[in-house]
Amino acid sequence: ASQTGPTTTAIAQRASELRQLLQQASYAYYVLDQPVMEDAVYDRLYRELQDLEQQHPSLITPDSPTQRVGEQPATGFESVQHRIPLYSLENAFDAEELRSWDQRWRKLAPDVPADAGYVCELKIDGAAIALSYENGLLVRGATRGDGTRGEEITANLRTIKSIPLRLQTDQPPEWLEVRGEAFLSLTRFKQLNTEREKHGEALFANPRNAAAGTLRQLDPRIVAERQLDFFAYSIQGPNDWANLDQAASLDCLQSLGFRVEPHRQTCPTLAEVEQYFSDWDARRRDLPYLTDGVVVKLQSRRLQDELGFTQKFPRWAIALKYPADEAPTQLQHVTVQV
Numbered sequence: 001a002s003q004t005g006p007t008t009t010a011i012a013q014r015a016s017e018l019r020q021l022l023q024q025a026s027y028a029y030y031v032l033d034q035p036v037m038e039d040a041v042y043d044r045l046y047r048e049l050q051d052l053e054q055q056h057p058s059l060i061t062p063d064s065p066t067q068r069v070g071e072q073p074a075t076g077f078e079s080v081q082h083r084i085p086l087y088s089l090e091n092a093f094d095a096e097e098l099r100s101w102d103q104r105w106r107k108l109a110p111d112v113p114a115d116a117g118y119v120c121e122l123k124i125d126g127a128a129i130a131l132s133y134e135n136g137l138l139v140r141g142a143t144r145g146d147g148t149r150g151e152e153i154t155a156n157l158r159t160i161k162s163i164p165l166r167l168q169t170d171q172p173p174e175w176l177e178v179r180g181e182a183f184l185s186l187t188r189f190k191q192l193n194t195e196r197e198k199h200g201e202a203l204f205a206n207p208r209n210a211a212a213g214t215l216r217q218l219d220p221r222i223v224a225e226r227q228l229d230f231f232a233y234s235i236q237g238p239n240d241w242a243n244l245d246q247a248a249s250l251d252c253l254q255s256l257g258f259r260v261e262p263h264r265q266t267c268p269t270l271a272e273v274e275q276y277f278s279d280w281d282a283r284r285r286d287l288p289y290l291t292d293g294v295v296v297k298l299q300s301r302r303l304q305d306e307l308g309f310t311q312k313f314p315r316w317a318i319a320l321k322y323p324a325d326e327a328p329t330q331l332q333h334v335t336v337q338v
């Protein structure tokens with residue numbers, strides 16, 4: 001047939017160019033927190049892509065920004081088995097318990113020097129999530145569940161703008177597991193509760209419950225409205241993706257398109273770990289999200305692999321907790337999970 005408008009390949013090229021532009025703008029805005037495009041420009045390009053995809057549905061790709069919010073509410077979540085189990089962290093409530101953790105792992109690895117190298121990460125108070133990528137595309141997302149199996153909530157996680165639908169690398173591994181914390185910012189938490197109060201709805205008790213409750217919503221449109229966020233903290237994959245040290249794996253996650261909590265710090269000895277912990281006890285209250293401790297990890301991946309896991313916990317990491325806040329964030333009203 002004679003082509004009146006631009007050729008099909010030209011349209012396909014435009015669609016691909018729009019996806020690229022929109023993904024870069026979205027990464028800059030949601031992951032780097034450094035917008036590079038006016039909202040009005042973003043919206044115009046987004047609508048142009050939506051129109052192209054409506055006219056030519058074959059152009060729709062799973063990583064298109066138009067594919068983040070699905071329509072149909074699920075009838076219920078499937079239970080899925082994690083490719084790699086998700087463990088919980090052992091807790092330490094003071095410096096003495098931190099030191100006893102240190103002694104315990106050192107008994108199993110006596111030849112490790114005192115300045116073994118620890119990485120401190122602020123512990124985000126949200127919901128643990130597992131993301132599965134295949135050939136660079138997000139194929140599944142799940143809650144931690146019991147660590148071996150979780151609830152399949154891919155459609156809900158696709159609505160989180162700081163979760164990439166495609167890894168930013170032109171050589172993606174055949175599979176990649178990314179773990180992290182889905183959370184609600186304090187601002188968003190307060191906005192949601194203000195709205196709920198206006199409509200006489202039960203309030204969320206705290207941002208963690210709000211995030212976990214949101215992820216259990218069957219309708220992705222509701223999840224999208226809540227505007228959850230995500231910090232990645234671990235990466236597992238085949239071959240050379242599997243032996244990155246802790247600090248390098250966080251940098252790698254950032255380069256792949258994930259948000260990583262920016263205040264992580266490498267500490268040569270436990271003294272610096274304790275210093276970091278007390279420095280951030282005050283500073284963390286200025287952050288736009290809730291934290292409830294510091295996760296202390298051994299920097300060396302070889303050592304992590306050598307130490308492995310107990311039934312429940314990694315031997316090479318511990319959560320050093322801050323005392324729970326006495327003043328509850330929002331407990332005046334009865335709250336239920338919806």
Ligand SMILES: NC(=O)c1cc2c(=O)c3cc(F)ccc3oc2nc1N
Pocket residue numbers: 086087088089121122123124125126128181233234295313314317
């Ligand atoms: N909430 C968090 O900010 C956070 C949580 C975990 C974990 O739960 C966790 C669990 C493991 F078995 C191993 C490493 C981990 O690292 C982690 N790192 C973090 N930054």
